[in-house]
Each structure stands twice: as structure tokens, then as C-alpha cells.
Amino acid sequence: MDWFAEWFNTPYYHILYKNRDNNEAQEFITNLLKYLSLSGKSKILDLACGKGRHSIFLNQLGYDVAGVDLAPESIEYAKKHENEHLKFFVGDMRKPNFPHSFNAIFNLFTSFGYFSNDEDNLKVYQAIYEQLLDKGIFVMDFMNVSLAIDNLVENEDKEVDGILFHLHRKIEDGFIIKDINFQDKDKNFHFQERVRTFNLNYFENIGKKVGFSLKNIFGDYDLHEFNVKTSPRLILIFEK
Incomplete structure (x- = not known):
């Protein structure tokens, strides 16, 4: 099974x-919507939505929203918030679940770069392109890899709800890797997170390859200009 x-x-x-x-x-969502000027009738796909925190807020603002995530437990939780204009689905971001359906697709909080095979990353972009209506907007919110590497904390202990998580981070084979070790109920656990060290040039190229036009780049959730040395985020606005 893939780590994610x-x-x-x-x-x-x-x-x-x-x-x-x-x-x-x-x-961030409020700033983004102000910039995008999406009409109130717009349909939005929250891709890799987790438990749906962005989807729920978008729906509260009046939008018709679909949330898709690979994790059944997350979708089961998110479904508690469903209504006529907010639906959640288990799905793989590499496959187009709703062809030609959305005015905007959001992929937020570094929910990309998990795959070892770069063909899978291309499949994600192709699926997103296919699910957008003409002139549809795709927002990719990724970490600024340069800043993340410069500020990498190798070892960290974090206690949450009585569980002590031991975190170890490293750079290896083009990935930022986080090993997560902890004990709960007298049982030892180990999980790993792996995110590719993709930079702006990578996203520009893959977007162009599938037919997107890159309209703007921001460096934080207040939508300030991107600076490779200081910006915490890399937020790209593509148009179909």
C-alpha cells in the first residue's frame, strides 16, 4: 500500500x-475568492479534501462544492456535513471523477507530490484539466521547497492527546521525508510521509504540458508576491 x-x-x-x-x-480561502472573483453559482472541486475543512467553508460561502479524497475514514467524517450543495466522495486524484464539471478546482495545503512515478503527477494535472469547464481555474497550493529545505528541523518530539510522536526529517532522492514513530496502547507504530521537492519551474512545465495557462503566482495565504528565499508557500493560479 502507498504510504499516503x-x-x-x-x-x-x-x-x-x-x-x-x-x-x-x-x-486564505477568503483572499483567494476575492482575487478570483468567482460567481456565486460557481462549482468548485476540493481535490484531496481530507475531512473537508476547506470544502465546508466554501459551501458556507454559498458555493456548490464537491470534495474528493483517497482516505475513506476522512470522507466518512466529511459526509456528516453534506447537504444539497456539498457532497464528498472517495476518489483518486489521478483519475477524472467528474469530467467537464467545475469552474474551479483547488488542491490545497501541499496535497501533491506524493508519487514516486512522475507519470502519476502528470495524470493528476491531466485529470484536473479534464474536469474543468472552459476558462476554469486551477489553484495549486504547495510548500516553498527552498525555504522548507533551508529550515528543515531534523528531529522533533511532539505530544498530542497523550501520544508522544517522534519525528525525523531528511532529504533523500528528491523527497522531503518525515519518519513518524510513536507508541499507543503498548504498541509501536511507524509511518512515513514523502513529498517531492518540486520547485516553480516544475509546476510551470507540467501545467504547460497539459494545456494550462499560468496566470499568477503568490507566496503566502495573504497573496503576496512569491519570493523563492522568503515565501512560506508556492501558490499557482492556472487557467484552462
Whole structure:
């Protein structure tokens, strides 16, 4: 089983990251929508939606939203929030689940770069392109790899809900790798996260390859200009 299919579907993933800043996420969505000027009737796909925090907020703002994620447990949780204009589905981002259906597709919070085979990354972009309506917008929110590598913390211990997580990070074979070790109920666990060290040039090339036009690049959730040395994020706005 791929690491992401196993790790994202465990309760421990959600425990470790339970303190993610929802206010920051909502402010980002608000800034993004102001910039994009999407009409209230727009249909949005939240690709790799997790438990649906972005999807739910988008729906609260009045949009028709679909959330797709590979982890059944996350989708089961997200489905508790469904309504007529908010639906969640288990799906693989490499496959087009809803061809020619959306005005915008969002891939947020570094939910990309997991695959060892680069053909899989191309499949994701092709699937996104196919699921967008003409002139549709694709937003890719990735880490700024240069800053992440410069500030890499090799070892970190983090206690959450009584579980002590031992985190070890390294750069290897074009991946930022995080090993996660912990003990719960007298049992030892080990999981791993692997994210490719993709830079701006990579995203420009793969977007162009499938037919996207790159409209803008931002470096943080306030949508300031991207600076490779100082920006925490790499946010790309593509148009079909």
C-alpha cells in the first residue's frame, strides 16, 4: 500500500495534525475568492479534501462544492456535513471523477507530490484539466521547497492527546521525508510521509504540458508576491 493511502486513513494522522489553523485556512480561502472573483453559482472541486475543512467553508460561502479524497475514514467524517450543495466522495486524484464539471478546482495545503512515478503527477494535472469547464481555474497550493529545505528541523518530539510522536526529517532522492514513530496502547507504530521537492519551474512545465495557462503566482495565504528565499508557500493560479 502507498504510504499516503495507509497514513492518511489512520486516526493518528488526524491526531498529529489536529491543531492546524482553521482561521488561517478560512482567511486564505477568503483572499483567494476575492482575487478570483468567482460567481456565486460557481462549482468548485476540493481535490484531496481530507475531512473537508476547506470544502465546508466554501459551501458556507454559498458555493456548490464537491470534495474528493483517497482516505475513506476522512470522507466518512466529511459526509456528516453534506447537504444539497456539498457532497464528498472517495476518489483518486489521478483519475477524472467528474469530467467537464467545475469552474474551479483547488488542491490545497501541499496535497501533491506524493508519487514516486512522475507519470502519476502528470495524470493528476491531466485529470484536473479534464474536469474543468472552459476558462476554469486551477489553484495549486504547495510548500516553498527552498525555504522548507533551508529550515528543515531534523528531529522533533511532539505530544498530542497523550501520544508522544517522534519525528525525523531528511532529504533523500528528491523527497522531503518525515519518519513518524510513536507508541499507543503498548504498541509501536511507524509511518512515513514523502513529498517531492518540486520547485516553480516544475509546476510551470507540467501545467504547460497539459494545456494550462499560468496566470499568477503568490507566496503566502495573504497573496503576496512569491519570493523563492522568503515565501512560506508556492501558490499557482492556472487557467484552462
